[in-house]
Amino acid sequence: MPFRIAASIVVRMESKSAISRRKLIKRTAAGAALGGVALQAQSPGVLRGSSAGRKFRAYMTRPGAGSVVEELTLLPIQPRQVLVRIEACAPCYTTIPRALPQAPAGPAANRGRVEVPNHAAVGVVEEIGALVKRVQKGDRVVVAGTSQCGQCYQCLHGDADFCQFTFGGDVFPPFATASDGSPVVAQAGVGGSSELAVVTEEYCCPVFTTVPAVELSLLGDxxxxxxxxxxxxxxxxxxxxxxxxxxxxxxxxxxxxxxxxxxxxxxxxxxxxxxxxxxxxxxxxxxxxxxxxxxxxxxxxxxxxxxxxxxxxxxxxxxxxxxxxxxxxxxxxxxxxxxxxxxxxxxxxxxxxxxxxxxxxxxxxxxxxxxxxxxxxxxxxxxxxxxxxxxxxxxxxxGQQGGFHMMRDIPRIVKLMERGLVDAKSMIQGTYPLEKAGEAYQEVADRTKLCTVILMS
Ligand SMILES: [Zn+2]
Ligand SMILES: [Zn+2]
Missing domain, CATH: 3.40.50.720 (NAD(P)-binding Rossmann-like Domain)
Incomplete structure (x- = not known):
């Protein structure tokens, strides 16, 4: 399995840190065949896993208590997870009403969880787990509402918008803790209305474009x-x-x-x-x-x-x-x-x-x-x-996502945006800093604006 080989090369590289990357690649046939890819594919962030404990802000919902911006503490990422510094997040209407500042109590109140709402965003990769292949540190990624793993039964039968990573009943673990120690999860394992998000790589599509992040924020959903x-x-x-x-x-x-x-x-x-x-x-x-x-x-x-x-x-x-x-x-x-x-x-x-x-x-x-x-x-x-x-x-x-295969389709929609054939800009009718995320959700709930986007910086 290629990624196991790649991972072993990385471990070896760390233990022989005195050897230059170039010498290591030259030294082994596997290195000649795979090393260039493997060494580029794994960033120093993989080796250190240094992001755990980072403080960051998130707009999040507390059961029965509405939504607020709070400071959270990041937990360690898992081997297939990606840490994304979120740039922009467009609230989806399906998160209403539970993502509103005055969210109602009862069944709509997050099933008793402390949760970062939404299920799509765009940002920059800051750290990757040891088994991640799809993205590298520094990549800009669209985090989509539906995954595409390419390996599950649904993906293999051409139905990636029903990928088992999205519909397989996976329980996404908490990715952070609140100031009171409560574990914090991301809605649908993605979230988005926070400065940092932790997602499995199956939800990430790297994009190589100069299209602004605010416009790319509509491409995950x-x-x-x-x-x-x-x-x-x-x-x-x-x-x-x-x-x-x-x-x-x-x-x-x-x-x-x-x-x-x-x-x-x-x-x-x-x-x-x-x-x-x-x-x-x-x-x-x-x-x-x-x-x-x-x-x-x-x-x-x-x-x-x-x-x-x-x-x-x-x-x-x-x-x-x-x-x-x-x-x-x-x-x-x-x-x-x-x-x-x-x-x-x-x-x-x-x-x-x-x-x-x-x-x-x-x-x-x-x-x-x-x-x-x-x-x-x-x-x-x-x-x-x-x-x-x-x-x-x-x-x-x-319906679902209309037959959307995120790894196949996001890049080609980006190309259409670059040519001016797909217009996201006209659909965005307001941008908000994280402190005003509640207003961004409220406008969507009221339908007074078509799309709002929360900008993290
Ligand atoms: Zn949605
Ligand atoms: Zn799949």
């Missing part, structure tokens, strides 16, 4: 989840009709995927005015307000997708507004990125706070044989006609 929905799992086709329900951070990632993949039109459904306007800036060709469209929304979308002719022998779609023919009209690709309200919005409210109605509408506005993906965490269940499920040929794709 929100923007990439939506973008991947259109690029990775559903693969939007050029010239197609795309509908996106919800112009939040995930939905706007999907809108951008529609634009980049060459969709003929990208129809957005969003109750909040500033989000509709932003959707149009980022690639939506039409932005509809579900509160205005009401019960006519699905038919409006079908009309927008019906094309220039209803002559079937000329490649047209049937325009009959009722009966089975109505199912012929509609979007080729639909992405529902709404979900439920985790907190009462302080802007325009959607027609259904549970998120169920958009799921039903997404199903109905997709054409026969079309594709749809559900990405929102909703409240409750929704039902489909068994016959339509069987006969209309619509393919439902699992």
């Amino acid at each position: 929100q923007l990439t989840s939506g973008f991947a929905a259109g690029m990775c799992r559903m693969k939007i086709e050029p010239g197609s009709n795309v509908v996106v329900f919800g112009a939040g951070p995930v939905g706007l990632g999907a809108v951008q995927a529609g634009r980049v993949m060459g969709a003929a039109q990208v129809i957005v459904v969003e109750p909040i005015r500033y989000r509709r306007e932003l959707a149009e800036k980022l690639g939506a060709t039409v932005a509809l307000d579900p509160n205005v469209e009401g019960a006519g929304l699905v038919e409006k979308i079908r009309d927008l997708c019906k094309g220039p002719t209803d002559r079937k022998f000329a490649g047209g779609e049937a325009w009959t507004p009722t009966g089975s023919a109505s199912g012929a009209r509609g979007a080729d690709f639909t992405i529902d990125a709404c979900g439920k309200d985790n907190a009462p919005p302080k802007v325009e409210r959607g027609p259904d706070p549970t998120g169920i109605l958009p799921m039903q509408q997404a199903w109905e506005c997709t054409r026969m044989g079309g594709h749809l993906m559900y990405m929102g965490a909703v409240q409750g269940n929704f039902s489909l006609s068994g016959s339509s499920l069987a006969l209309l040929g619509r393919t439902i794709h699992p």
Whole structure:
């Protein structure tokens, strides 16, 4: 196993510190074959493990007591862990309400743990465990909400966004202690709203770019989840009709995927005015307000997708507004990125706070044989006609992170950012120092800002 060989070389190098690296590489065949890589791959930080005991600040939640910024003490890192000095962290709406400064008591209160919220960030590697191969000290890394180990059953079957490191039931150990001695864990083993984070390497993707950290902070979770929905799992086709329900951070990632993949039109459904306007800036060709469209929304979308002719022998779609023919009209690709309200919005409210109605509408506005993906965490269940499920040929794709394979996809989305084709900057509507992290979470909860970013320095 290559990493065992690499580790043994490092140990040997430490015990023979008088020997120069160059001589050591020359001295052994293994060194000639592997040493260059191994010696570069392991930094002095590995050998000393000197970061334990470091003091740092974190925005963290205490069960039933809300969230505060406190000073923590770092615990030793484990062999496969990476110590990351966080530069920027964009709070995810799914952390609401438990990450709020006035978090409610009860089940939402962190399952009794002292926890650093969020599950994605960007930063610089400061120390790596002895078995870490993927990143080096000094690398800038995007820490993603979903891991990609490349070795588990899910990864080997092409489903890295269901990697067993994320969904395998692993219990992530505490990575720090609070001033009162309480062990502190990171949400989902990642956290992010702290000056330091300790994550396993399977969540880290090194990025080699000059794109600012503040923009990269959207690549571990929100923007990439939506973008991947259109690029990775559903693969939007050029010239197609795309509908996106919800112009939040995930939905706007999907809108951008529609634009980049060459969709003929990208129809957005969003109750909040500033989000509709932003959707149009980022690639939506039409932005509809579900509160205005009401019960006519699905038919409006079908009309927008019906094309220039209803002559079937000329490649047209049937325009009959009722009966089975109505199912012929509609979007080729639909992405529902709404979900439920985790907190009462302080802007325009959607027609259904549970998120169920958009799921039903997404199903109905997709054409026969079309594709749809559900990405929102909703409240409750929704039902489909068994016959339509069987006969209309619509393919439902699992949402999660949209087929996102973090090691494969983050670098190529970075390239698109460098070319100006993916716009994270316009999605960020406020930056906050760590002391004001609570405000960053509150704006996200209120939906008064699309994305906020906590900057650590
Ligand atoms: Zn998230
Ligand atoms: Zn895996």
